[in-house]
Amino acid sequence: MNRVMNLKASGTSALLRLVLPLLILNAVLTFGNDWPGIGVVLEPRLSVELLAGAVLLLLWTRWRGAVSLHVLSMLAGLVLSLVLLRYVEVTVPALLGRPVNLYWDGRHGWQVLRMATMDMPVWQLTGSGLLVLAGGALLFVLLRLQIVALSEGFRRCATSRGLVLALIAPVLFWFAQPWVGRDTRSLFAEPVSVAVYRAGTQLRDALAPGRSAALLGPSPVFSGNLNALGGVDVILIFSEAYGAVTFDDAEIAVSLQPSRQLLAQALSDSGRGVVSARVLSPTFGGASWLAHSALLSGIDTRDPGSYEVLLTTDRPTLVSHFAGHGYRTVALMPGLQRPWPEGAYYGFSRYADADAIGYPGPAFGYWRIPDQAALALLHAQELAQPVSGRSPRFVVFPTVSSHAPFRPVPPYVGDWDAVQGVSAYSPEMLDKALAEPVSWSDPLPAYLQSMRYSFEWLSRYMRERAASGSLIIVIGDHQPIAAVSGRGASWEVPVHVFSADAALLARFGRAGFRAGLGEDAALLGSMPDLTRILLSVFNDSSDESSDDRGDYSGGAPSPIQR
Incomplete structure (x- = not known):
């Protein structure tokens, strides 16, 4: 009897020890932009990537035993990459009003960085760079600690079946979105991997003209004259x-x-x-x-x-x-x-x-x-x-x-x-x-x-x-x-x-x-x-009424519409 109770208490304790690392990892994968700035805000959403990864880690620890620290460090590096990509994914649209495009933003990103930092003193630029590197290192250490704790918690937890169901159910619900007919954007953060796939597809199309040629529709007809301009x-x-x-x-x-x-x-x-x-x-x-x-x-x-x-x-x-x-x-x-x-x-x-x-x-x-x-x-x-x-x-x-x-x-x-x-x-x-x-x-x-x-x-x-x-x-x-x-x-x-x-x-x-x-x-x-309108306006082939001139004077602007 006491043994059963001890096992239950141990399982409950292990389960509770999973909560904090899961919450921390979920927070760093679901944050949003603190518009109109470049900071971040925590958002009460779920990360599909974290849930799916947690299921795989749980199954591995239950079937194959403890995961080596080397593998866990690699996982921490992967999560760090996802965190950095998420920051880019939520910050760039907030500042520029459009998603990231790997082909164009990657090509011109260094110029944007140069433009933003050209007036900074060398000491300030160097200090900022070191601060960013130090912050990245600290974040990696934090992520590694949470993943190690998560792996150890999974290994010790005695309720693996129920935990697998609890973790995988939201993932299945996310995949079922097209069929359930419900908007789940308030529940899930957009996976970073989806944004990366979208950007990669854009990059593939940009680098493969054969794939993109079909994107070009017919050109306007440039056969008209420019006589309406009078030279x-x-x-x-x-x-x-x-x-x-x-x-x-x-x-x-x-x-x-x-x-x-x-x-x-x-x-x-x-x-x-x-x-x-x-x-x-x-x-x-x-x-x-x-x-x-x-x-x-x-x-x-x-x-x-x-x-x-x-x-x-x-x-x-x-x-x-x-x-x-x-x-x-x-x-x-x-x-x-x-x-x-x-x-x-x-x-x-x-x-x-x-x-x-x-x-x-x-x-x-x-x-x-x-x-x-x-x-x-x-x-x-x-x-x-x-x-x-x-x-x-x-x-x-x-x-x-x-x-x-x-x-x-x-x-x-x-x-x-x-x-x-x-x-x-x-x-x-x-x-x-x-x-x-x-x-x-x-x-x-x-x-x-x-x-x-x-x-x-x-x-x-x-x-x-x-x-x-x-x-x-x-x-x-x-x-x-x-x-x-x-x-x-x-x-x-x-x-x-x-x-x-x-x-x-x-x-x-x-x-x-x-x-x-x-x-x-x-x-x-x-x-x-507008191109087609200009071509039509510049071409004098149409029969224009010389009396239909209207009043196009600059004058004073009308009151601003509120």
């Missing part, structure tokens, strides 16, 4: 991180209202009108090149594998279309600081990266060249001469000064000629900009500052430099990172068309654009849909 310069500006959140978020919209009024007044004073719309970007929070290629080619690049395949083809683009009608095509790419041979796909007449732009001034952080300086150099080199004495230009200009982490923000310089030189920015200007704090957890103040700068140089350019006949299209490449946009934000971006040609703006109006700077802009579809 004017066309400047396509991809405004970095300019998203629909600047309208949809009341706080951001109110903060940027004076800047939009400045732009509206500049358009009015220069005799231009404006129409606006919205489109869906193929990316969110980063990977701007997917937006550029989607609009220039008219191909859906939401899947990065499609983009990789696209660059290996000879499909037509807006660049080739304009070149075929006598335009000199120019790519002004201040954000590119290394060779980009893939860019040959577009076939620009001139390709100006950060080194070829000719900017002699000081570097404002990682992105070096202020947007105003890049535009001033473009104007002097390509646009200053009247179009009557040269071929018209088609310019593609992705901006950089509003790129995450939105610091440092260059100051606006009133002298557009001086901004092209060495001394346009004083040491005091540079020091002040570099002294502004960078925050990935609270980037909204910096984002607003960078967007005000964008509106200012654009407004001043429209008023003081831009040729009266030029057509200027400004489109956001993607929404800002989720730390600014918020969780669950749309992928919509604004599109603005500036022109003094009322008939041309009327053609945009018939395509769905609305007068003004976008407070009530309509969603016209995806960026490839």
Whole structure:
């Protein structure tokens, strides 16, 4: 009798000793992101991977005896890898608003790290690295202790059958989700292994063009003419991180209202009108090149594998279309600081990266060249001469000064000629900009500052430099990172068309654009849909009514919609 009671007490004690290591291991595999920061919060969910692994460990200890410390250390290393991968999996979407992509994020991850740490002193960078290594070592020791305790507890536990059932039942329920018809996301954390498999599948497709070729749909028809433009310069500006959140978020919209009024007044004073719309970007929070290629080619690049395949083809683009009608095509790419041979796909007449732009001034952080300086150099080199004495230009200009982490923000310089030189920015200007704090957890103040700068140089350019006949299209490449946009934000971006040609703006109006700077802009579809709209608007084959011009003046923006 006493022996039976002792065995039961021993089994109960062993069972209780399993609870703590299981809870600790479950916690490190199910934590979530402490949005909008980069910290973590514990979440009351179950880890399917832990439960399945615990069942296997239990069966092994019951059938084969004690597990060697070497094997248990290897298991601790595996769990540590899962913990680190989970941190990446929950943190990157919280900051960027999109899941991790091994192909693109792996290729450019070192640049993001360099950008985030370039202003850190060496001692601080070294100390942070050592702290991370020490934290990883301590976490490994903690995990190893829990796995050893779990293995020993399983070996001593006398109720193995009931324990196996208790551990495996939730795993079977998780696998049965498609058939039980219940949403179990509140009960289970998404397994890290599933995310790794998904990322691996994306990587496989990106590295195997044969698998991805089917992703490319038909290209738009580029057979039309450009006669509706009348041979004017066309400047396509991809405004970095300019998203629909600047309208949809009341706080951001109110903060940027004076800047939009400045732009509206500049358009009015220069005799231009404006129409606006919205489109869906193929990316969110980063990977701007997917937006550029989607609009220039008219191909859906939401899947990065499609983009990789696209660059290996000879499909037509807006660049080739304009070149075929006598335009000199120019790519002004201040954000590119290394060779980009893939860019040959577009076939620009001139390709100006950060080194070829000719900017002699000081570097404002990682992105070096202020947007105003890049535009001033473009104007002097390509646009200053009247179009009557040269071929018209088609310019593609992705901006950089509003790129995450939105610091440092260059100051606006009133002298557009001086901004092209060495001394346009004083040491005091540079020091002040570099002294502004960078925050990935609270980037909204910096984002607003960078967007005000964008509106200012654009407004001043429209008023003081831009040729009266030029057509200027400004489109956001993607929404800002989720730390600014918020969780669950749309992928919509604004599109603005500036022109003094009322008939041309009327053609945009018939395509769905609305007068003004976008407070009530309509969603016209995806960026490839916009490509087709542009081709249709630029082509003069349709019978247009000369009286249907509408009122597309810039005027003052209407009240912000809350």
